[in-house]
Amino acid sequence: DKGSTMSVGSIAFVVVKAVIFLxxxxxxxxxxxxxxxxxxSRLRAGDMLIVTSAxxxxxLAEIAALVGLAPIVGAFAAGLILDEVHWQDFTKRGEKSVQDLIRPLAAILVPVFxxxxxxxxxxxxxxxPSLLVFAAVLTIAAILGKQACALGVLDKGINRLTVGIGMIPRGEVGLIFAAIGEKLTLGxxxxxxxxxxxxxVIMVVIxxxxxxxxxxxxxADKKHSKK
Structure with missing residues (x-):
């Protein structure tokens, strides 16, 4: 939304709204x-799985937009809802999974995105020069922040460093929110x-x-330590 004022209350309202929606x-x-x-699945029409999932x-993306949230929040919720167990009736009769069905489309649209x-x-x-400094700060924060989050892994059999590294990438979701923010104005x-x-963008790429x-x-380090 476009606006001229921003307060802690308005930010908290958006956060609460997003949590309730999710x-x-x-x-x-x-x-x-x-x-x-x-x-x-009972309709037995072609492409019903991908049509229903889409x-x-x-x-959900449209509902999220209607309540004042970014459409990607609704799409994210849909991704959490859709589970392989839900389309077993399709795969049992030899149809492809949702991942296989969207792979050709993703191969075209992801590079374009x-x-x-x-x-x-x-x-x-x-x-x-300030841009490069800011990009470096963002990158360091992205890396160290995820290592801090990995401290929450309590299972002794799991490598916290590996978990932290795995969470570092800030791919397409970060770019989407940045693009949305770039088009919004305040005052x-x-x-x-x-x-x-x-x-x-620099931080995402790095x-x-x-x-x-x-x-x-x-x-590799984990395997070496076991030996």
């Missing part, structure tokens, strides 16, 4: 989805400036590139 959508969705999928995703997000970056902002000023958006080799090193 819990409500997940509770109702997990209750109704099994029945919805059973009805869809309809659920778009419906990242190219579009990259095209939003104002290259002129890279000439500002006539952008909530996320061009420089801040560029810093977020964390995404660093994570695979870091995970490989973590697993």
């Amino acid at each position: 819990f409500g959508a997940i509770f109702i969705g997990r209750t109704l989805t099994p029945y919805l999928m059973k009805i869809a 309809a659920l995703c778009f419906t 990242f190219v579009r997000m990259g095209a939003e970056v104002d290259i002129r902002t890279f000439a500002e 006539g000023e952008k909530i996320i400036t061009d420089a801040a958006y560029s810093a977020v 964390t995404t590139i660093l994570t695979p080799p870091a995970l490989k090193f973590s697993f």
